[in-house]
Amino acid sequence: MPDAYERHLVPVLFRPFAADLAARAAASRPRTVLELAAGTGALTSALLAAVPTATVVASDLNEAMVAAGSEREPRARWRQADAQALPFTDGGFDLVVCQFGVMFFPDRPAAFREVRRVLTPRGRFVFSSWGPLASHGFDAAFQSALEEAMPDGAPTFLRDVPHGYTDKAVVAADLAAAGLTLTTAEEITLQGRAESAASVALGFLTGTPVSAAVQARDDAHALRAAVMRGMTDRLGPGPVTAPMTATVYTAHRGA
Known part of the structure; x- marks a missing residue:
């Protein structure tokens, strides 16, 4: 899964936002940075480039992601860590960053x-x-392509998890419950560029939890091909570009 995620999804979906988030992080000139849900290190590399004098600790719950990330970006210190029970001392970081990971925290x-x-x-x-x-x-x-290919019950992972934490008021309330104060919430739209729609589809089918539901089926191979065709029909053949919208939040410790 980490290989497919890195090959097909990271350059298209995550690297454009990593550059933006790293620039925001660098504005405060942090000395010690903790990254949560670092994955294979897209933001990690951008942070190290933006703040070369900082100590960067990259963490992820998934051991396979930590292994892949530490091999890809050895300049950071990598730790397997649960964001709900961090293995770090109190007050050890002047910046904590997380790119597209908070949605996965139970x-x-x-x-x-x-x-x-x-x-x-x-x-x-x-x-x-x-x-x-x-x-x-x-x-x-x-x-849409997945639902067309699986009319009997397509996985709703994308809608429920990556795109399931979109209400700014809910985010602010969750932060306040933890003693953090929301400072800014800025919506940004960037362009993603892929070598093909089929490549992105393959990334979702083999590099995300959607893969488990597809692989369990007897017609898994035909289903994957149908989804890749369906996504190509929607976005076009060859290199493709599409808009992607996200919200970047900044919070600080309350009193």
């Missing part, structure tokens, strides 16, 4: 309390979450 206020605990008194928490599914050209096209 108990977001609990994870945010851990963020507050490991932040210095003047520390910042900068993170991003995707907008509604319809605001993401690639994800919406994939979900």
Whole structure:
């Protein structure tokens, strides 16, 4: 899964936002940075380039992602870590960042309390979450193709999880429950560029939890081909471009 995620999804969906998030992180000139849900290191590399003097600790719950990330970006210190029970001392970081990971935390206020605990008194928490599914050209096209190919019950993972944490008021309330104060919430739209729609579809089919539902079927091979065709029909053949909307949040420790 990490290989497919890195090959087909990271360059298209995550790297454009990583450059933006790293620039925001660098504005405060942090000395110690903790990244949550680092995946294979797209944001990690951007952080190291934007803040070359900072110590960057990259963490992820998934051991396979940590292994892949540490091989790809050895300049960071990598740790396997649950965001809801971080293995770090109090007040050890002046910046915590998370790119498109908070949506996966089962108990977001609990994870945010851990963020507050490991932040210095003047520390910042900068993170991003995707907008509604319809605001993401690639994800919406994939979900439509998947539902067309699986009319008997397509997985709703994309709608429910990556695109399921879009209400700014809910985010602010979750942060407040953890003792964090929301400072800014900025919606941004960037363009994703892929070598083909089929490549992105393959990434979703083999590099995300959708893969389990597809692989369990007897017609898995034909189903994958149908979804790749369906996504190509929607976005076009050859290199494709689509808009992607997300919200970038900044929070700080409350009193």
